[in-house]
Amino acid sequence: MTVQSGISYFNDPRYREAAQSIQQGEWKVALRSLRDLAKEYPNQQDISALIEEVIARERLEAGSIVGRSPLAIYFLNRRRLTALAVMLLLAILALSGWIAYTRWLAPVRAMRLEQATLVRSLYEGQVALAESRYEDAAQLFEQALTLDPDNPSAQQGLEKAQRQISLARLYNLARSLEEDDPLRALQILHQLQEEEPGYRDVVQRIERIQERATLQEQFQAAEEAYQSEEWERAIDLYTMLRSQDLDYQAVTVQQHLFESYRNQARLLMDVDKPSRDELERAIQNYRMALTLQPRDREARLNVELLSKHLEARRFMDEDRFAEAALLLSAIHSVDPNFLRGDNRRALYYALLQYGGQLQDAGDLYGALEQYQAAAGLTGVDTTEARMRARLVTVALTPTPTPTPAPTP
Structure with a gap:
């Protein structure tokens, strides 16, 4: 039996009670405690041997050992006492070992474990700091x-x-x-920047918020211009906004910018007798509108009509009235009131001039056709065209040959 194996019952209070009863010669009390231990520790031969020893001691004192010589009884008792002493010594050694373990070895082990836990916690804490956890x-x-x-x-x-x-x-x-x-958000980010300069992307976020605030101001200004129908100012502000951030309020900005281009073009076309510069600017506005909404029918049609009208004007500057009249007539067939009637007036002038060129060239029938076309226009003063048509008609009417008077 080893010391370690005995620890399990040597520390039991009933064992100590039995040992004390044996020392005091209280055999019955010792037997009760030992038998209880034997039930709980059935594999411990030491307890069984001790029970036999106590029974023998009890019988010895009661005179129950008979038929033996005093010498035999002496040796028997001595052997039993020796066994009991050995068991008691083992119990004392086991108890001493347990006390040494609990008083010295266990605290040292606990202290080492605590120190290892401390070192590990410090190391893992530093690692977590480095990994931003x-x-x-x-x-x-x-x-x-x-x-x-x-x-x-x-x-x-x-x-x-x-x-x-x-x-x-x-x-x-x-x-x-x-x-x-x-x-x-901007106030908090500034606070972070003061407390921890360079923290994460605080600087970039401050810049983005400030840029967004600027964009918001520009957007509000563009919207005010749009609502006030200040189309050129709205165009400038929306265009600036898109150049800085194409995604900012993208749907609203694109729609309102398109409408601003279109409305500015309409405004330029709606003046009385628009200049070429105004008409070219109108074309440019419509073309910009088409970059935003390429399928818009109004913009596409007016770009075509305005381009033809300006080309016709250039033809008239070069006295190419036949070509000018052809273009202006095509525009007139699509929109008789194009440019508030300015196209119609230009067509009337081109027809008169073309008729005059034909008349000067001796083509009276051709001239009459142009004068009649001019006279058929509505919304213009056609007095001159009708007068020219009558003159050409007279010129085309044959003069009757006088019949000679009969000789009396």
């Missing part, structure tokens, strides 16, 4: 401080982790407010 780092440093409350590394690490947690909370709050309350 600040919540984990804080827990690890707090664990280290429960083991060593005055540990400077744990105190410093916990302070850093808690500071980073606080900064992260401010940062996340600012991010959540960027859309709904950019002013508050």
Whole structure:
């Protein structure tokens, strides 16, 4: 039997009670305790031997040992006492070992385990800090401080982790407010920049919010111009806005910019007797509108009609009235009131001039056709065309030859 195997019952109070009863010669009390132990530790031969020894001692004292010589009884008792002494010695050794373990070895082992836990917590806390896992780092440093409350590394690490947690909370709050309350978000980001310069992308976020604020101001100004029908100003502001951020309020900006281009072109076309410069600007506005909505029928048609009208004007400058009249007539067939009737007036002039050229060339029938076409226009004073047509008609009417008078 080893010391270790005996620890299980040597520490039992009933065993100590039995040992004390044996020393006092209270055999019956000792037997009760030993038999209880034997039931609980059935594989311990030492307990069985001790029970036999106690029974023998009890019988010896009661005079129940008979038929033996005094010498035999002496040796028997001595052997039993020796066994009992050995068992008691083993029990004492086991108890001493248990006491030594609990008083010296266990505390040393616990202290080493505690030290290892402290070192591991500090190391893992530093790793968590380096990996920006600040919540984990804080827990690890707090664990280290429960083991060593005055540990400077744990105190410093916990302070850093808690500071980073606080900064992260401010940062996340600012991010959540960027859309709904950019002013508050900007204040928080400035606070972060003061407390921790270079923290994450705070500088870039401040710049983006400021840019967005500028975009918002420009958008509001463009919308005010749009609502006031200041089309040129609206075009400038919307175009500037798109050059800075194509995605900002993209749907509204694109639609309102298209309408501003189209309305500005209409405005230029709606003046009385528009100049060529105004008509060219109208074409340019319509073309810009088409870059935004390429299928818009009004813009496509007016670009075509305006281009023909300007070309006809150039033909008239070069006295190419036949070509001018052809273009102006095509426009007139699509929209008789194009450019508030200016196209019709230009057509009337071109027909008169072309008729005059034909008349000068001796083509009276051709001239008459042009004068009659001019006279058939509505919305213009056709007096001259009708007069020219009558003159040409007279010229084309043959003069009757006088019949000679008969000789009386």
